[in-house]
Amino acid sequence: MGFSQEIITEIDNIWQANLKHPFVQEIGAGTLPVKKFKYYMVQDYVYLMDYAKVFALGALKSPDLKTMIQFSNTLQSILTEEMSLHRQYAAQFNISEETLASAEPAPTTLAYKNYLLSVAQTGGQAELLAVLLPCMWGYETIGKNLAHSPGAKNVLYGEWIAMYSSPDFSALTEWLIQEFDRITAQQTLTQRVRLINIFKNSLRYEVLFWEMAYQEEKWLV
Template sequence: MSYGRCFTAWRAAAGSHWDDYVRHRFVQGMADGTLPRQGFLNYLVQDYRFLIHFSRAWGLGIVKADTLEEMRACAATVDALINLEMPLHIRICGAEGITPEALEAAEEAPQNLAYTRYVLESGFSGDFLDLLAALAPCVLGYGEIGARLAQEAAPDTPYREWIDTYAGADFQRACHEAGALIDRAVAARLGDAPEALPRWQALERRFATATRLEVAFWGLGLA
C-alpha cells in the first residue's frame, strides 16, 4: 500500500520497525480472530484517549501550516478522527457496557502518554514537517493494516467492524489525502530532491520513533 512518495521512503527507512508495527501479534490476532476480547477492549479504551490527543496534534497542524490548503487538509483529518474513528470506539465499547463517560475518564497508560506527548512535542518544538513525520505512522499505518486485513482476515473474525472501518473508502481517502499533504509540504519546503538533505534524515528518524511507539501501543492489548 502506498500513500505517496515520502511515506514510501520513510516506511522503508524504518526497516524492521515497520513490520513489527503492521504485522504485530495484536494485528494478526484480529485477522485470525484469536485476539482475546478483553485485550481488544483494553486497547480500544486507550486508543480512544489516544485519539483525543491525536486530534489535538492534527489541530496543531493548522497552526503550523503555511497555506490555507495545508490548513484545510489538517482540518479534514481532524474531522475523520473525531467523526469516523472515535464513533467506532464508542459503538464497540458501548455494546460491551463501556460508556462514553468511562472512555473519557480512563487513565492513560504509560505507553499512551509516551506516544501522544512525543507527537505533540514534535509539533510544539519543531515545524510543520516535524509534526507530519510524527503523525504519519498512525494514520497511514492503520490504512495499510486495514487494507491488508480486508483481504487476508478470516471471514468469521469478530473484529470485522474494526477492519472494515480502516479498509473503508472514507478512511482510505483520508490516508491518500494525508500522504499527498506530506508530499506537497516536503516539496514546498525542501524542494524536489529532499533525500539529499540532512533534514530528510531527521524526518526519517521522527517517523521511525513514532513507529516504535506504535509497536509499544499494540502491547496494551496483550497485557
C-alpha cells in the first residue's frame, strides 16, 4: 500500500464527506439548482488560476526533465481543457471571459488558494504534491462515481462529469499519485506526519469548497 492510500484510509471520514457532499450528489442526480452551479463555476475558475500556478511551481522544483514535462503537461491541460470548460459554461450563463477572470474570490476560495500557494512555495516537492493531490484525486473519483448517474445525461452537468471521468484526467491523476508515493517512500515519521496534515487540510478545503458553493457563500461585510 502506498503512502497516499494510507492517508486516505486514515482520514476516510473526510474523504467520504468530500465524495458525498450534497452538491456532488445533486450533480449526480441532475437536480442541483443551476444558480448554485453557476456560483461554483465562477469560484472554481478563480481557484483554478492559482491551482495552475502550483503545477508551474512543480515544474520549477522538479529534479529531472521527465518530471518537469509531466508537471508542464498537466498545467497545459488545466489551462486549455479544464478552464476552457468553465469558459464554455460562462458563455452559456452570459458571463464574459473578462468578468469570469476578474471575479472576486469568496472567503473559502481565497483561503484555499492562499493555502495551496503558501505550501507549494515554502515546501519541497513532497509538500507540493500533498497539497495538490486531494483536489485532482477527489475530482477523478467523483467523476468515476457519477459516470453512469442520471446527471451524466443532464444537458448542463453531463460535460462536467465527462471531463472528470475521462481517461485523460484519470491518467494525470494516477501519475500524481504514483509520483507522491515514489518520493515519500523513504520519508521519516516526522515528515510523514507533516504531509498527512497538509493533505488533510487540503481535503478539508475541498469539502468546504462544495459547502461554499452549495450555500453561495458571501462576505459578511
